[in-house]
Amino acid sequence: MxxxxxxxxxxxxxxxxxxxxxxxxxxxxxxxxxxxxxxETGVKYQMYHAIVLLILGFEFQNSATMNAYIIYSFILGTILFSFSIYGLVLSSANHKKLRFLGPITPLGGLFLIIGWMLLLIKLINF
Known part of the structure; x- marks a missing residue:
């Protein structure tokens, strides 16, 4: 993991x-x-969570289920959040806005929030 x-x-x-x-x-x-x-918001959030994943990768030496949920939440959240923003912005700039990406961005944000909440729970129970 x-x-x-x-x-x-x-x-x-x-x-x-x-x-x-x-x-x-x-x-x-x-x-x-x-x-x-x-x-730029997509880029910033992607970098923030890249750093978090690197820290967790060095810190999580065992494959506990909670660790997996945290990592998967951050990975999925980053992909859904940042990459949907990229798609929305680029398609909008080409006057062919991919509207189906709109609901994906907050879903990605939700996964990022879940990852942070799970990390908090893990730290409280540590």
Whole structure:
């Protein structure tokens, strides 16, 4: 389980740097201010949770069920939250907004909240 957290955290971190540069240099010319801010929100949340996954990957040395739930929640939440924002912003910039992604963003946020709540419960019971 710790290897999944480390690999996912590394991939998310790598992609957040790539997407951040893409947004700052290429999309800056194509997006309006609100769209650019939304894109940056996706990048920030992706990086925050990349760092969390790396820390958890180094910390969680056993494969307890709670650890798995925390890691899966952060991975799924990051994918659903950040990547749906990217899809919404990019499709909106091309005037073909993928509206089905709208409800996916808060679902991703919910998984991130669940991951944080589970981590809190784990720490309280530690």
């Amino acid at each position: 710790s290897q999944l957290a480390l690999i996912s955290g590394t991939i998310f971190g790598l992609l957040s740097v790539v997407f951040g540069a893409f947004g700052a240099h290429i999309l800056k010319k194509k997006l309006n201010v609100a769209q650019l801010q939304s894109f």
